Structures are given as C-alpha cells and as structure tokens.
Amino acid sequence: MALTGRIALVTGGAQGIGRAISEALLREGAKVALVDSNPEVARECRGRLEEAFGVGSSLFFECDVTDWAKLQEVFRKTVKHFGHLDIAINNAGINNEKDWQKTINVNLTSLIKGTYLALEHMSRENGKDGGVIINVSSMAAFMHSPHMPVYTATKYGVLGFTKAMAEASAVGNFGVRINVLCPAYVDTPLLQTIDEEDKMGRYFKYKEELRQSMHTYGILDPSLIADGMMMIIKDGSLNGAVMKITASKGIHFQNDEPMSA
Numbered sequence: 001m002a003l004t005g006r007i008a009l010v011t012g013g014a015q016g017i018g019r020a021i022s023e024a025l026l027r028e029g030a031k032v033a034l035v036d037s038n039p040e041v042a043r044e045c046r047g048r049l050e051e052a053f054g055v056g057s058s059l060f061f062e063c064d065v066t067d068w069a070k071l072q073e074v075f076r077k078t079v080k081h082f083g084h085l086d087i088a089i090n091n092a093g094i095n096n097e098k099d100w101q102k103t104i105n106v107n108l109t110s111l112i113k114g115t116y117l118a119l120e121h122m123s124r125e126n127g128k129d130g131g132v133i134i135n136v137s138s139m140a141a142f143m144h145s146p147h148m149p150v151y152t153a154t155k156y157g158v159l160g161f162t163k164a165m166a167e168a169s170a171v172g173n174f175g176v177r178i179n180v181l182c183p184a185y186v187d188t189p190l191l192q193t194i195d196e197e198d199k200m201g202r203y204f205k206y207k208e209e210l211r212q213s214m215h216t217y218g219i220l221d222p223s224l225i226a227d228g229m230m231m232i233i234k235d236g237s238l239n240g241a242v243m244k245i246t247a248s249k250g251i252h253f254q255n256d257e258p259m260s261a
C-alpha cells in the first residue's frame, strides 16, 4: 500500500507508540487523525507535528476511547474531513491494576469498539473500499506476568479478538486486513506506571521485579514499533498476522500450530 494521500486514525496517538506511528505515517505522505484523552500531551504533539508536516496533514481529537458516542463522532468527523478512511490503529492502552475494570474498558472493550467502527467506515460490506486495522496487544499476551494480571488478560483478549476478526474479514470478504502487534517493553511513559502505587495497586510491592524484568528483556525504541506497523500497513498479503517485537529477536511473526482434530 503506497501511503501518499492515505487516511489513518490512531488512538492514543499523541504520545509513545501512537505518536511514533503517527509521525511515520505523516513522513510517508499519509494524513492522520490523532485521538487522545490527554489534552496536554496532545497540545504539545499538535504543535510539533504541524510544524514538521504542515497544518492540514493532521487532525486532533480530544476523546476518551471509552466514550462510545464521542468515539463514533471522531470516526465520522475524520471521514467527513478527509473523505474516507484507509488505516485504523487501535493503540490507546493503560496499565492500572488498581482500577482494573478501567483497564479492561480502555485496553479491550474500547479496542473492540474501535475495530467495529473502523469496519463500519472501511468494509466492503458497507460499500467502502477496504483498508487495514492494527490492534496493539503486547508480549504480555505470551508471558503470563504475575505482576500485571489484568493488563495481561486484556492483551490476551486483544490477541484472540483480532485473530478471530481477521478470519471473519477473510470469510466475509470485508476487504479489510486485520492484524495484531505484540511489542515487549518500549521506552514510553507507560513504563513509569510501575512507580505509581495508585496504578499498581496490590502489585506495587513487585516493582523491583518488574524493573529487573525490563533489564533482562531490554527496552525497545518506539521507532522500531513504528517500523513494524509500517511493514504491516504496506504488505497487502498480511491478514491475521501476529507480529512480535522483542529485543532478542527484533521484528518477527508468531506462527500458530495448525489444529488437529
């Protein structure tokens, strides 16, 4: 997929991984709608992106992805403004083991809603031209960390939902490729939550173990995650792909064993 003139929507786009992919897309000539709930980081991000890529290239929406009506409006306004939608990246995510229901709501429920909204605007079923969706999971979907059980559960959920949806898209001829990305630790403000008792709850006491785990497995640069996303966006053969990105193996794919009866 050539990216000039393509239209992308990125949730959690103003910081960390979301910002890195937004910048990569803009560099290659795409136009990007950035959706973020944090007005401060969004303001800073907006200034930088408009300076670097021009005022018309990006759109900013202050929106909490858990607000269903607002999220619907954001997709509608993006399509109205740019004319259509080609790429949706459901990236917004949090770590909050204390308010764990919020973690499920942001990381899983809202990602499912984001996927359905993206399909509404891209699927051939709705008379649209197709596109690509990337859902952001984590290596936590493969690692069973005892210090982040609900976060881990949401990332397992994202993995399973996305694989099932990819097959639904193939079977239903939606014309939309749906893939999942599973990074290991990435150098973003999310990692700092291990020092926040109100986010870690009963697992706060394990923060040194988590720090040690980061040391053991390494911490990736967000630009590498953006590189992986760009590979998925550009490779038209990928649907249902599970891309892992780790310090030890770099960008690689998970291959499931075929099920036997």
Ligand SMILES: NC(=O)C1=CN([C@@H]2O[C@H](COP(=O)(O)OP(=O)(O)OC[C@H]3O[C@@H](n4cnc5c(N)ncnc54)[C@H](O)[C@@H]3O)[C@@H](O)[C@H]2O)C=CC1
Pocket: 011, 012, 013, 014, 015, 016, 017, 018, 035, 036, 037, 038, 041, 063, 064, 065, 066, 091, 092, 093, 094, 106, 136, 137, 138, 139, 182, 183, 184, 185, 186, 187, 188, 189, 190, 191
């Ligand atoms: N940083 C890491 O080590 C890893 C992160 N991930 C996943 O990557 C995704 C992005 O994470 P990071 O960039 O690291 O986090 P981050 O905390 O640096 O950035 C997340 C962005 O999402 C926004 N956001 C959070 N809740 C939101 C909501 N309810 N509605 C709208 N926007 C919201 C934040 O304001 C922020 O701008 C998450 O899904 C995370 O679980 C996956 C593997 C590793």
Ligand SMILES: CCCCC/C=C\C=C\C(=O)C/C=C\C/C=C\CCCC(=O)O
Pocket: 095, 097, 137, 138, 139, 140, 143, 147, 148, 149, 151, 183, 184, 185, 186, 190, 191, 193, 194, 200, 203, 210, 217, 246, 247, 248, 249
């Ligand atoms: C509740 C505690 C959270 C603390 C850290 C915050 C965010 C973590 C984000 C992740 O998604 C990272 C998850 C897992 C990575 C773990 C190991 C990767 C090892 C991969 C390898 O090299 O084999």
